[in-house]
Amino acid sequence: MMESTLGHSRRFLNLIVGMSGVKSLCCIDLMHQPLFNPTTPTTQPPNGNGSQSVPQTPAALMMEQLVVPASSFSFQASPSAPNYDQRKIECFPLTGRQVICADQLGRTFHCDAERGHDWGSSLFVIERFPKSEVSYQVEAFVYRHPSPARYSRTWHCELLPPPPYLHEPNKYNRRLEICSYAALGSSSICISVNGISTYRLNIATQTWEEVGKWTLPFHGKVEYVPELNLWFGLSAESHHLAAADLSSLELDSQPQLLVGPWKELHLPEEWKECEDSQLVSLGFGKFCVARFLHPNDRIHKGELGDEELSSQNCITVLTGVEVVPRVPNANVNSNSSGSVSSNGISELRMIPHKSRCHTSNGTIVHTVF
Structure with a gap:
């Protein structure tokens, strides 16, 4: 049975906050603002759709x-843009409390809130909406010694070939979007293009291959959790926590969700999503689900810009959830919140812990990692 203690998971949760031209890295100490109860809470019986039942008290209360x-740290875009609304800076989370930032002029820098942390590896950057006529849409930022080798390591940008579908620019008469992506160990990464296919990039050979005329059953980032030996993400249909086995991707076999989707929280019906939800793995089966909402049901995702949303009091809700093995029980049936084995015993269950709510009031939360 997995231990349910915060000491075995990440202590800090990182936020990127601010406006489009100025953003900051903030680190929440989960010892001071916990998302998890000290002990595993007693869960309510599952409801009719298979998700954990949650008290129907208004969410804000x-x-x-x-x-x-x-x-x-704070990051500010170059002031050289002719108009203020053209000043933008994007932040790419790394391991720990590290982030790479780039502004509208391509100025790129790396910040480390932990200072002195020795690390290497690579960062792969791919345009979410790739275009066939642009050549620099897939890049690898590699932290290594320069050539010839010297004592200090630096970042090196390497251009990678585009995915195969971009070689056929006239085949698709619509804007193509990368809808989900995952790292498959240290040897490859894969992306799913909405309504097209899933492709795998071999990191060593820098070559792409199509692995199926299907897409992963997730939306956005998918993370491998070694303690559970599954890949977790937000499901493509409902955007709720779910998991699948991506260890063996085959051309004629689309991966299926093995556990979930699980709904971690009931929110007021008038709270509508204004940005895509995000999932952060905190280690040992613990996750933070971040939802970005607006209390006005007339506002929908994509209708407002950053500055407008700040004045409209956008709401960020962070919920701590835990996925643990279920103790075998002969009375467990397929309506339980978990995966079901051949003998009818549910193997995993999702436990919602605490939720914390932040109203922007000028401080917009963009990214949680």
Whole structure:
């Protein structure tokens, strides 16, 4: 049975907050603002759709306040843009409390809130909406010694070939989007293109291959959790926590969800999503689900810009959830919140812990990692 203690998972949760031209890295200490109860809470019986039942008290009354701490670093876009609304800076999370930032001029820099952490590896950057006429849409930022080798390591940008479908620009008469992506160990990464196919990039040979005329059953980032030996993400249909086995991707075999989707929280019907939800793995089967909402049901995702959303009090809800093995029980049936083995025993269950709520008031949360 997996231990349910915060000491075995990440202590810090990182936020990128701010406006389009100025953003900051803030680190929440989960010891001071916990998302998890000290012990595993007693769960309610499952409801009719297979998800954990959650008390129907208005969500805002159930949640504790999320206090965004002072920033560790702030990043400002170059002021050379002719108009203020053209100043933009994008932040790419790395391991630990590290982030790479790039502004509208391509100025790129790396910040490490942990300072002195020795690490290597690579960062792969791919345009979400690739275009066939642009050649720099797939890049690898590699942290290594320069050639010839010297004592200090630096970042090196390497251009990689585009996915195969971009070689046929006239075949698709619509805007193509990468809808999900995952790392498959240290040897390859895969992407799914909405309504087209799934492709795998061999990191060693820098070559792409099509692995199926299907897409992964997820939306956005998918993470491998070694303690559970599954890949977890938000499901493609409902955007709720779910898991699948991606260890063996085959041309004629689309991966299926093995557990979930699980709904971690009931929100007021008038709270509508204004940005894509995000999932952060905190280690040992613990996750943070971040949802970005607007309390006005007339506002829908993509209708407002960053500055407008800040004045409209966008709501960020962070919920701590835990996935643990279920103790075998002869009375467990397929309506339980978990995977079901051949003998009818549910193997995994999702346990919702705490939720914290933050209203922007000028401080917009963009990314949680």
